Amino acid sequence: MPTIQSSLSHHRANVIDHTLHGITETLERALFAEEISARAGLFQSLDARVKIISTLALLIGVSFSHNLWVIAAVYLLTLLFAWTSAIPADYLIKRVWLALPFFTGLIIVPALFITPGPALFHLPFGLVITQTGVNTVLFLLLRVSTSVSLTLLLILTTPWNTVLSALGVLHLPDVLILILGMTYRYIYLLLHVANDMFLSRKSRTVGYLDTSDNQRMLAAVSGTLLSKSLNMSSEVYLAMQSRGFQGSIITLKPFKMKSRDWFWLCVFLAITALAVFLGR
Amino acid sequence: MNEEIVFDVCDVSFAYEEQQAALDHVNLKICAGESLVILGANGSGKSTLLKLLDGLYFPSSGTIQALGKPLTEETLRDDEFNFAFRRRVGLVFQDSDVQLFSASVLDEVAFAPLQLGLAREEVNRRIDSALEALRIEKLRDRAPHRLSGGEKRRVALASLLTLQPDVWLMDEPTTGLDPRSQSWLIEFILEQRQQGRTMIVATHDLSITEEIASTICVFSEGHQIVASGKPSDILNDHDLLHRCNLSHYHARN
Numbered sequence A: 001m002p003t004i005q006s007s008l009s010h011h012r013a014n015v016i017d018h019t020l021h022g023i024t025e026t027l028e029r030a031l032f033a034e035e036i037s038a039r040a041g042l043f044q045s046l047d048a049r050v051k052i053i054s055t056l057a058l059l060i061g062v063s064f065s066h067n068l069w070v071i072a073a074v075y076l077l078t079l080l081f082a083w084t085s086a087i088p089a090d091y092l093i094k095r096v097w098l099a100l101p102f103f104t105g106l107i108i109v110p111a112l113f114i115t116p117g118p119a120l121f122h123l124p125f126g127l128v129i130t131q132t133g134v135n136t137v138l139f140l141l142l143r144v145s146t147s148v149s150l151t152l153l154l155i156l157t158t159p160w161n162t163v164l165s166a167l168g169v170l171h172l173p174d175v176l177i178l179i180l181g182m183t184y185r186y187i188y189l190l191l192h193v194a195n196d197m198f199l200s201r202k203s204r205t206v207g208y209l210d211t212s213d214n215q216r217m218l219a220a221v222s223g224t225l226l227s228k229s230l231n232m233s234s235e236v237y238l239a240m241q242s243r244g245f246q247g248s249i250i251t252l253k254p255f256k257m258k259s260r261d262w263f264w265l266c267v268f269l270a271i272t273a274l275a276v277f278l279g280r
Numbered sequence B: 001m002n003e004e005i006v007f008d009v010c011d012v013s014f015a016y017e018e019q020q021a022a023l024d025h026v027n028l029k030i031c032a033g034e035s036l037v038i039l040g041a042n043g044s045g046k047s048t049l050l051k052l053l054d055g056l057y058f059p060s061s062g063t064i065q066a067l068g069k070p071l072t073e074e075t076l077r078d079d080e081f082n083f084a085f086r087r088r089v090g091l092v093f094q095d096s097d098v099q100l101f102s103a104s105v106l107d108e109v110a111f112a113p114l115q116l117g118l119a120r121e122e123v124n125r126r127i128d129s130a131l132e133a134l135r136i137e138k139l140r141d142r143a144p145h146r147l148s149g150g151e152k153r154r155v156a157l158a159s160l161l162t163l164q165p166d167v168w169l170m171d172e173p174t175t176g177l178d179p180r181s182q183s184w185l186i187e188f189i190l191e192q193r194q195q196g197r198t199m200i201v202a203t204h205d206l207s208i209t210e211e212i213a214s215t216i217c218v219f220s221e222g223h224q225i226v227a228s229g230k231p232s233d234i235l236n237d238h239d240l241l242h243r244c245n246l247s248h249y250h251a252r253n
Helices: A003-036 A046-064 A070-084 A089-114 A129-159 A162-170 A175-201 A211-242 A259-278 B046-053 B073-077 B081-090 B105-115 B119-135 B150-163 B179-194 B206-212 B231-235 B238-243
Strands: A118-120 A128-130 B006-015 B020-031 B035-039 B061-066 B089-092 B168-172 B196-204 B215-219 B225-227
Touching: A003 A175, A003 A259, A003 B006, A046 A070, A046 A162, A046 B061, A070 A089, A070 A129, A089 A128, A089 A129, A089 A175, A089 B238, A128 A129, A129 A162, A129 B168, A162 A175, A175 A211, A175 B081, A211 B089, B020 B046, B020 B196, B035 B046, B035 B206, B046 B061, B046 B081, B046 B089, B046 B168, B046 B196, B073 B081, B089 B150, B105 B119, B105 B150, B119 B150, B119 B206, B150 B179, B168 B179, B179 B196, B179 B206, B196 B206, B206 B231, B215 B231, B225 B231, B225 B238, B231 B238
Parallel strands: B035 B196, B035 B215, B089 B168, B168 B196
Antiparallel strands: A118 A128, B006 B020, B006 B061, B215 B225
């Protein structure tokens, strides 16, 4: 019965293939983000501290604004900034709006019906969509999409290591910044290791693997990865000690603000102030 | 070569777990300016010895004197000795990924001199000079995980070069390098040697040994030093190399 066998092996192979696909997708996404951050564009040319402060200010501005049109205007401005920063508009829109229902669906669907207010539509089973409900949902959707787009704009136009170094301006402890950097760095290393382990497993897998075989394989891979990461963490600590680490971190602060950085910082802060003022 | 003894290893044994010796009664004296190659098969104890010499592990028995002082947990707790020792001795780990833990190449090469209290202007000067010496200026703002094996090794070396250590400990430095990077690394070691630095290189790669060694010591698979001497004597002792699970291309021709 070739058909059944092939569909079974296809199903069984999915565990390895899905994992490999997931790892590859993550690595590709990171590569794409790095490629965007190296392009010539408005946001790429700004000091990372300006971008972090401006993003935070705009996020706060959007949260404090109580006018839909103002939030929509900030969203459109974000898209404009993305366009001037060589980020494909459809990439940003798709990435935000396709993921949005998963994060907000649980809140927005009931909010349409249970928020008290004048009725807008009458649905079967006595369900009523209220005007206030629609407003609440629109506010939530616009606020979330604008906030996520602003954050994506920052992340896509700034290499992660630069974001981390710039976080120093927010007075995050240096040791915390180092830990965040190491986490990011070693996640990628371990992803590569996991990728190799799954590929090696795939190259030695012929035909049928039942659920318990798959579970055993996943457990073995997870165990090996955990043991590797433990070994690596102790080696990394030795490498740090070897170069003088004694519990506290001293870092270089390589940033220098230029006049155009100050200009754009003022622009972003002015937009924030305007959004809060007009949306009060 | 002068006669200042950099390391005096006296009857040192070390075990990661009880009854599993990684080093068994090892004796070794290393003089300033010497270029010592520690030869041994995988698992013979070379890397462990380097970590002991770098004050990262401490002997289960026996003693190590470094730069004229006992190298113990207690002496390294003294900031003055710790800073002086870490500034003068640098270890290049076998796995560059372990050594490159910072988010960018710049942070990586700045790490040691900043930790060891050098002024920022001096650190910046040393960073520029190290990146230039290793021809990796263009990697300055890159993330270490995006580099090739050869680039990572150069950055690992630059991360120590900013310290300008007198003593270099190198663990399997040629592992995973392509021939061009390997030849470049040999040049780097020879250059440091010419400048009077002490080079201690652990390897099982006989092809580089003759070029870089002024002295060789050989580890047996029983975690002991079974021979030490001049490269010409050791590399021509085919029985010894065979017994210690070390093959030698020239020995068969």
